[in-house]
Structure formats: structure tokens, C-alpha cells
Amino acid sequence: MTATLIEPTRGLGFGARRRRSRSRAQLVLRRIRDGAIVLFLVLTAIFLLGRLVGDPAESLAPIDATQEEVDQIRANLGLDRPLLTQAGEYYSGLVRGDMGESFVIARNQDALPLVLDRLGATMRLTLAGLLFSILLGVVTGIVAGVRPGSLFDRVGNFLALAGVSFPYFWFGQILILIVAVNLHWVSVLPDGGPKSYFLPGVTLGIHHGGRLFQLVRSATLDELGKSYVIVAESKGLGYYAVVMKHILRNVGLVVMTMVGWEYARMWGGTVFLVEFTFAWPGIGKLTTDAADFHDFNVIQAGVVVAGVFVVLSNLVVDLLATVVDKSAEAGT
Amino acid sequence: MASSVSILDDAGRLGHVSRLTRVRGSGWWIWVALLAVIVLFAIAGNWIAPFEHTAQEPRAKFLRPLESSDAGFHLFGTDELGRDVFSKVIAGARLTVFIGVAATLIGASVGTALGMLAGYRGGWIDRIVMRLTEAQTAMPMFLIALLLISSLGPSVWNLIAILPTYIWPTFARLIRAETIRMRSSQFIEAAIALGCTTRTILWRHLFPNLGSRIGILAAISVGQVILAEAGLSFIGAGVQSPDVTWGLLISGGRKYLTVAWWPTVFPGVFAGITVFALNGLARRFTDVGRGV
Numbered sequence: 001m002t003a004t005l006i007e008p009t010r011g012l013g014f015g016a017r018r019r020r021s022r023s024r025a026q027l028v029l030r031r032i033r034d035g036a037i038v039l040f041l042v043l044t045a046i047f048l049l050g051r052l053v054g055d056p057a058e059s060l061a062p063i064d065a066t067q068e069e070v071d072q073i074r075a076n077l078g079l080d081r082p083l084l085t086q087a088g089e090y091y092s093g094l095v096r097g098d099m100g101e102s103f104v105i106a107r108n109q110d111a112l113p114l115v116l117d118r119l120g121a122t123m124r125l126t127l128a129g130l131l132f133s134i135l136l137g138v139v140t141g142i143v144a145g146v147r148p149g150s151l152f153d154r155v156g157n158f159l160a161l162a163g164v165s166f167p168y169f170w171f172g173q174i175l176i177l178i179v180a181v182n183l184h185w186v187s188v189l190p191d192g193g194p195k196s197y198f199l200p201g202v203t204l205g206i207h208h209g210g211r212l213f214q215l216v217r218s219a220t221l222d223e224l225g226k227s228y229v230i231v232a233e234s235k236g237l238g239y240y241a242v243v244m245k246h247i248l249r250n251v252g253l254v255v256m257t258m259v260g261w262e263y264a265r266m267w268g269g270t271v272f273l274v275e276f277t278f279a280w281p282g283i284g285k286l287t288t289d290a291a292d293f294h295d296f297n298v299i300q301a302g303v304v305v306a307g308v309f310v311v312l313s314n315l316v317v318d319l320l321a322t323v324v325d326k327s328a329e330a331g332t
Numbered sequence: 333m334a335s336s337v338s339i340l341d342d343a344g345r346l347g348h349v350s351r352l353t354r355v356r357g358s359g360w361w362i363w364v365a366l367l368a369v370i371v372l373f374a375i376a377g378n379w380i381a382p383f384e385h386t387a388q389e390p391r392a393k394f395l396r397p398l399e400s401s402d403a404g405f406h407l408f409g410t411d412e413l414g415r416d417v418f419s420k421v422i423a424g425a426r427l428t429v430f431i432g433v434a435a436t437l438i439g440a441s442v443g444t445a446l447g448m449l450a451g452y453r454g455g456w457i458d459r460i461v462m463r464l465t466e467a468q469t470a471m472p473m474f475l476i477a478l479l480l481i482s483s484l485g486p487s488v489w490n491l492i493a494i495l496p497t498y499i500w501p502t503f504a505r506l507i508r509a510e511t512i513r514m515r516s517s518q519f520i521e522a523a524i525a526l527g528c529t530t531r532t533i534l535w536r537h538l539f540p541n542l543g544s545r546i547g548i549l550a551a552i553s554v555g556q557v558i559l560a561e562a563g564l565s566f567i568g569a570g571v572q573s574p575d576v577t578w579g580l581l582i583s584g585g586r587k588y589l590t591v592a593w594w595p596t597v598f599p600g601v602f603a604g605i606t607v608f609a610l611n612g613l614a615r616r617f618t619d620v621g622r623g624v
Contacts, residue, residue, distance in 0.1 A: 034466075041467035049476060054483030165555065165611050166604030167562045170582055173589060173596055181590050269474025273563050287475055288567050291482045299479045306472035314470060 027322050035315035042307045046300065047090050051079065056296035060103060076103070077296060099304065100297035105290050111301040115283055119305065122282035125204075125275065126266045128197040132205025133262055136163075137212030138255060144213070145220025145251075146243050156213060163210025168270065172203040172277040190280055200278045207270060208262040219254045223247045253324055260317025267309040360616040363609040370606050373425035382407075382416060385423035385576065389414030394592045411595040412588050420581055421598050428577040428603070431492055431561050432554040439496030439557075440550050443503025444542070448534050450504065451511025461508070465501035473498055474563065481569040491561060491570055498560050499553040503546070510545055511538060544617070551614040555607035562603055578603040 050056065057074035065073075074080045077100070078089065093099055099112040106114055137160070144153040163171075179199060180188040190196035223229070224247065232242045272284025279285065287302035373380060382404060392401030395410040397417075408417035450461035477494050484490045514520060523537045562579025564570035566586075571577045573584075578599040585595030 037463065038467050038470050041463065042470050045467065045471060046476065046479075050479055050483070053480050054485070056483045059483050059485060161608060161611055161615075162604070165559075165608035167559055167566075167579070167582065167600055169563060169566055170596075170600035170604070173582070173586065173600070177589055177593055264470075268470075268472050269563070272472075272474055273567065276567050284475075287478060288569075291478045291567075291569060294482050296479075296483065299475070299482055303472055303475040303479055306475050307470065310470045310472055 024322065028319060031315065031318045031322060035311055035318070038314075039308065039311040042311060043091075043094065043304065046303050046307060047087060050296070050300055051083065051086065055079075056294065060294040060296060073103075094304070099301040102290075102295055102298045104293035104295040105286075105298060111297040112305075114298060115286060115301045115305050118281060118283045118286050121280060122271060122275065122284065125197070125200055125280055125282055126263065126271050128201035129204025129208065129266055129271060129274070130259070130263050132201045133208035133212055134259060136205045136209030138216055138259070141213040141216025142220050142248070142251065142255075145217040145224070146247070148217075148221055148224075153217075156217070160210040160213035160217075163206045164214070168203055168207035169273050169277045171206050172199065172274060175199045175203060176278070190278060200274050200280055203274050203277070204266060204270060208266065212258060212262055215258045216251070216255055219258070220247060220251050223250050253321065256324070257317055257321050260313060260320070264310050264313035264317070267306050267313060272306070360613060363613040363616070366605060366609040367613070370425055370429065370602070370609075373422045374429040375426075377422040377426055381419040381422040383419040385415060385419040386574070387415060387419075394588070396592075397594050408598045409592070409594040411585065411592070417595050417598055420576060420595075421578070421602050424576040424578045424581050424599060425602070427488065427571060427575055428558055428561065428579070428606075431488065431495065431571075431577065432558045434492045435495035435557045435561075436499060436550055436553045438492070439499035439553060440503050440546060442496065443500035444507050444539075444546055446500070447504040447507030448511050448538060448542070451508035452515060452530070452534060452538070458508070461504060465504050468497060468501045471497070473560075477560075477564055478567070478569050481564070486569055486572050488571060488575060491564065495557050495560055499556055502553070503549060506545065506549060507542060510542055514538060514541060548614045548617050551610045555610040558603060558607055 057070055057077055057079055060077075061070045061073050071080070078086060097112055098110065100110075102109050102111050102114060140152075140156050144150075144156040147153055176188060176199060179185050186195045186198055190200070228246065229242055232246060233239070237245070271282070272287065274280070275282045275284030276288050283302050283305060287299050290298035290302070387403075389401055389403055389410065390413070392403070392406075392410050392414040393412055395401055395406050395414075397407065397409040399406055399409060401410065401414070406416050406418065408421065410416055411420070446461050446464075450458040480494055481490060520533060520537060523533050528537070558578075561570055561577060562582065565577055565579030566583045568583065571580045573580065581599035582596055582603075585592070585597075585599070589596055
């Protein structure tokens with residue numbers, strides 16, 4: 001019980017000394033393995049939750065359906081077979097890209113292609129959201145962190161806290177009201193043009209940019225407190241020279257990781273809610289429509305694709321952090 | 333942090349880092365007062381609200397805020413059926429706060445128990461718990477909630493069952509880290525030396541020392557749950573009429589946004605202020621709030 005436990009860190013550089021013994025290739029492989037395990041757990045959870053909690057057949061059936069009709073629907077969904085058989089079908093379907101057919105919103109079409117058709121729209125929206133999050137959160141966070149307690153810092157803190165505290169879909173509504181309805185700068189419904197990315201992108205940016213501001217600010221502040229800054233200052237290096245030469249470089253890796261995490265969080269849910277708010281023709285809109293009609297296979301396909309993207313984004317960030325961290329270490 | 337601040341104080345220009353504590357130190361009573369008002373709405377809303385929140389007044393549809401109808405003064409105006417928006421917002425506080433607190437209690441209990449166990453025992457328990465938190469964090473919970481609600485049917489209890497999944501991993505990770513930090517401290521060693529059982533050590537010695545951390549994290553979590561619930565209710569997968577929460581009210585006003593902004597705006601303001609106050613208060617006490 002006295003043995004010290006090695007804490008797994010998320011590649012933010014705390015474990016640098018311990019890691020030096022392993023090669024970079026080993027680390028990359030280990031991260032990929034960890035990502036695969038998490039992906040497997042997520043996909044399994046989706047399978048189990050979808051089947052053990054509630055009854056898709058019952059909710060899909062019309063209210064006045066007879067027991068035979070409900071059983072028929074259950075058979076069509078394949079939910080009447082043993083759980084293990086279903087699991088085998090689920091996993092082999094995942095590999096083959098077959099996730100069953102839609103029952104309601106696009107009768108007898110495969111569910112996965114329906115979702116993948118919308119992937120591009122969702123992807124473009126997440127990238128727009130990421131752009132606005134970085135614009136709103138990163139540079140402001142560094143400036144606020146370098147000058148803590150300044151007016152800029154205090155105003156920024158207040159706005160960032162408001163950005164993460166108020167429901168972002170509510171901000172979206174307000175933006176629609178002001179910018180689209182009253183000012184007529186953009187159309188209310190998305191027309192696919194570059195302008196239509198503005199409002200949903202800003203809505204995502206308010207939420208994730210607020211979080212990024214807080215994270216980046218405290219990362220910068222932590223960096224300011226490190227002894228090398230005091231050493232650099234005592235050598236007579238000016239304040240801004242310290243900031244430009246040392247702090248930005250060291251904060252950069254942390255910021256990259258945080259931006260990546262925020263991107264994963266978009267796929268975790270926020271982008272879909274924003275799609276619903278703005279009637280954006282992406283996966284979120286498709287799944288919420290499917291949920292209105294209890295179209296189980298389509299929702300499940302949407303959840304799987306979203307889960308894959310969350311895991312993938314986290315994995316890419318982890319891999320980048322591993323690679324960049326190593327080269328940074330070699331450079332010092 | 334405290335020690336590094338005083339070092340920086342002497343380092344000339346970096347000294348104003350210490351001002352941070354003063355920024356944090358002021359104004360916390362505003363958050364407490366705001367939260368007290370919200371809790372008062374939640375508990376005694378029936379007596380405070382000027383109108384029955386379901387009372388319709390067909391001749392007073394879409395009254396602007398601060399206008400009066402035959403029935404009386406409407407602080408936040410009226411909605412498409414002439415119902416008083418202020419009374420609806422007050423009525424929404426009850427269920428919003430209840431769901432927030434109930435889901436947080438469940439999530440905090442699960443997360444704290446797992447975190448303490450993982451941190452204290454280490455080994456395979458620790459590895460499993462950590463993998464689970466990673467998997468949970470990687471779940472697209474919004475769509476999973478949609479999937480579950482679609483087959484379960486929307487209800488308040490189903491929501492309270494689903495929402496803790498949003499917050500337990502944070503508790504597990506933080507409490508685990510704190511437990512690891514405390515495990516080697518003298519009071520735990522003394523307890524082990526005195527022959528306390530693991531359960532006694534965890535429950536009687538460790539848990540009381542985690543109290544403040546749990547409290548701060550719980551404040552943030554109530555806010556997170558309120559936002560998650562509002563999102564689910566907004567898309568129709570959460571609370572259903574005749575129940576009211578702020579998220580459902582925002583959703584209800586959506587159709588009439590171009591005609592009347594007030595039925596949408598005011599519930600959102602209240603949800604936002606509540607979460608803002610919870611976050612502000614948590615941050616007032618410590619830095620654990622960041623990144624949650």
C-alpha cells in the first residue's frame with residue numbers, strides 16, 4: 001500500500017521523465033491501443049444501452065398496435081433473438097458498415113448511409129465552430145493570463161463564464177433573433193452558403209471559446225509562476241520577451257491539446273444541439289428527426305458515428321501531443 | 333499556488349498575480365443572494381408567483397414585458413395563450429432545481445465512491461475505473477440520451493437516471509487524485525497502524541477530508557446538469573408538458589420567436605444566471621472548477 005502509484009497523465013508533460021525510457025513508436029502504439037479499447041467500450045455501451053434499457057419495438061409501434069404487430073416489429077428489428085446473436089450481428093455489422101434499415105424516416109434504406117450523407121454538413125459545422133472557438137478563446141486567454149487582474153482579464157473572465165453558463169442553444173436563438181430576423185444580415189434558415197456558417201459557428205464558439213479562454217488563461221498563468229520565468233526575468237529579459245520567447249512556446253502544446261478536447265466535445269453533443277437550433281442538415285438534425293419517430297436503427301447509427309468521431313479526435317490529439325512533446329523534449 | 337504568488341510578488345512586474353486573490357475575493361455574496369432567490373422560487377414559487385402559471389388569458393396574448401392586462405401586471409409579459417411568463421419562469425425553477433440536485437447527488441455518490449476506491453486500492457480496480465471514466469467521457473451522451481429517451485419514453489425519472497452520466501467521471505477523477513494525495517499522509521498511516529478497516533478509513537477518515545472538494549464540484553455539476561437537461565428538453569427528449577423546466581420554456585417560445593422574444597429569453601436568462609452563480613461561487617473557493 002505504500003508503493004507509489006504512477007499516475008497516468010494525459011500527455012501534458014508531467015510524466016516526461018518517466019516516459020523517456022520508452023521509444024516514441026511504443027508510445028504511439030500504446031495510445032492507439034488505448035483508443036481502440038475505449039472505442040470498443042463505447043460501441044459496446046451503445047449496443048447494451050439500446051437493447052437493455054427500454055423497448056425500441058414498443059415505442060416504434062403505433063399506440064393502438066396489437067401484441068402481434070409489436071412482435072412483428074421486434075422481429076424486423078432483430079430484437080427477438082438472443083442477446084449474444086444480436087451482439088455478433090451488431091459487431092459484424094459495424095465492420096461491414098451495415099447498421100440495419102431505417103423504418104420510418106426513409107423506409108427500407110440502410111441507416112448508416114443516411115447518416116454518412118449528413119456527415120459532411122456536420123463536419124463543416126464543427127470546423128466552423130472550432131474556428132470561432134479559437135478566435136474567441138485562445139488569443140484572449142493568453143492575453144488575460146499574461147496580465148491577470150487587468151481590466152481585460154476581468155472582462156474576459158466575466159464573458160467566458162457567461163459563455164459557458166448560459167445555454168448555448170439559447171444564445172443561438174438570440175443570435176437568430178438579432179442578426180437574422182431584425183438586422184437581416186443572414187437568412188434564418190441555412191442555405192449552405194458561407195454566410196450560413198456564421199451564426200451556428202459563433203454559437204459553438206461562444207460555448208467552447210468560453211471554455212478555451214478559461215483553460216488557456218490558467219495554463220498561461222501556471223506557466224508564469226514557473227521558476228524559469230523568474231530566472232529569465234532576473235537575467236534582465238523584458239516581460240514581453242519572456243512571454244514571446246518562453247511562455248507562448250510552452251503554452252502552445254497545452255493549448256493544442258485543449259483545442260482538440262473541445263473539438264471532441266463538439267462531437268460529444270454540442271454540435272448536434274446547435275444543428276437542431278439552426279435546422280442545419282447534419283447528423284444531429286437527422287437523429288433528432290429520427291427520434292421523433294422512434295426510428296431506432298437511424299438513431300443508433302448516428303450515435304455510433306458520433307462516438308467514433310469523439311474517440312478519433314481524442315486519439316489524434318493524444319498522438320499529436322506525444323509526437324510534439326517528444327520533439328520539444330529533444331530540443332531542450 | 334499561494335506560495336508561488338508570494339514569490340511572484342517580490343518579482344516586480346509579475347507581482348500583480350496576487351491581485352487575483354482580490355478579484356476572486358469580492359462579490360461572492362452576489363452569487364449567494366442570486367442562488368437564494370432561485371432556491372426560494374423553487375421551494376415557495378406557488379406563493380411568490382403573481383399568477384397561476386397555467387392560467388390562460390385569451391385577450392392578453394403576447395403582452396410585452398411590463399404591460400398590464402385586465403388580470404394584472406405582467407413583469408415579463410405573456411405568451412401565446414396569455415399566460416404570465418414571470419409566473420412560468422418561477423414555476424420552472426422547481427423542477428429544474430430538483431432535477432439538477434437529484435442527478436448531481438446520484439452522480440456525485442457514484443463518482444466519489446469509485447474515485448475513493450480506485451485511489452485507495454490502486455491496481456486493477458484503479459485501471460478499470462479509469463478506463464470506464466475515459467469511455468464515459470468519450471460517449472456522445474447527447475445522442476445516447478436521445479436514443480434511450482426514444483425507447484424509454486420521456487419522463488422526469490428517466491432524465492434523473494440518465495443525467496448523472498454527464499458528471500460522475502469528473503468526480504471519479506478528481507476524488508481519485510485527492511485520495512492518492514492523502515493516502516500517504518500521516519493521519520491515514522495512523523489509522524492503518526491503529527488497525528482500522530479499509531471501510532472505516534475510507535468513510536471516517538478520508539471522506540470527511542474530501543468534503544470541500546465534493547461540495548465545490550457538486551456546485552459546478554448542478555449547473556452542468558441544468559444545462560444538459562435544458563438541452564434535452566429543448567429538443568423534446570426531456571421534460572414534457574404539463575411539467576415545466578426552463579429548458580422546456582425556451583423550447584416552447586421557439587415557435588413564436590419572431591413574434592415575441594420574451595417567452596424564450598427570460599427562461600434562458602434564469603437558467604444562465606443560476607449556472608453562472610454556481611460556477612462563480614465554485615470558482616470563488618478554488619481552482620478545481622477550471623476545465624470541468
